[in-house]
Amino acid sequence: MTFRRNAIAYLSTAVTFLSLDAVWLFTMADRLYRPALGNMMLERFAIGPALAFYAIYFAGIVVFVVAPALNRERWRSAFALGALLGLVAYATYDLTNQATLKGWPWQVTLVDLVWGSLLTATSATVAYGMTRKLVRD
Numbered sequence: 001m002t003f004r005r006n007a008i009a010y011l012s013t014a015v016t017f018l019s020l021d022a023v024w025l026f027t028m029a030d031r032l033y034r035p036a037l038g039n040m041m042l043e044r045f046a047i048g049p050a051l052a053f054y055a056i057y058f059a060g061i062v063v064f065v066v067a068p069a070l071n072r073e074r075w076r077s078a079f080a081l082g083a084l085l086g087l088v089a090y091a092t093y094d095l096t097n098q099a100t101l102k103g104w105p106w107q108v109t110l111v112d113l114v115w116g117s118l119l120t121a122t123s124a125t126v127a128y129g130m131t132r133k134l135v136r137d
Contacts, residue, residue, distance in 0.1 A: 005131060006067075013061050017061075040101070061123060065082045078121075078127070079121045082121035082123065086119060089120070
């Protein structure tokens with residue numbers, strides 16, 4: 001992939017993912033996470049770790065999902081690989097918490113696995129479409 005193609009894929013991923021995740025987090029924080037996690041949650045999220053996660057994860061989406069889908073010229077590949085990467089990433093977080101923290105609720109784990117899969121699949125598919133539309137190699 002060229003630099004331009006990578007940059008468009010990364011930016012498309014970032015805009016889509018951040019937009020959807022912001023809506024999700026603002027909607028679900030008080031409905032799901034705060035009641036289920038209680039005092040395990042910070043009052044306000046820590047911006048540094050959040051930015052690091054997003055930057056690294058978007059690179060992973062581009063490298064492991066969007067680029068292969070563009071090479072195959074299949075949007076379904078972007079969706080399927082995105083769903084798989086989302087499941088793996090969110091399962092890593094939630095199931096590790098399930099295994100190491102007292103009282104980590106299964107409800108949060110199950111909802112996060114579905115959300116992470118759908119969010120990553122959607123973001124990767126949008127990035128695939130935008131990159132394909134804007135870059136003709």
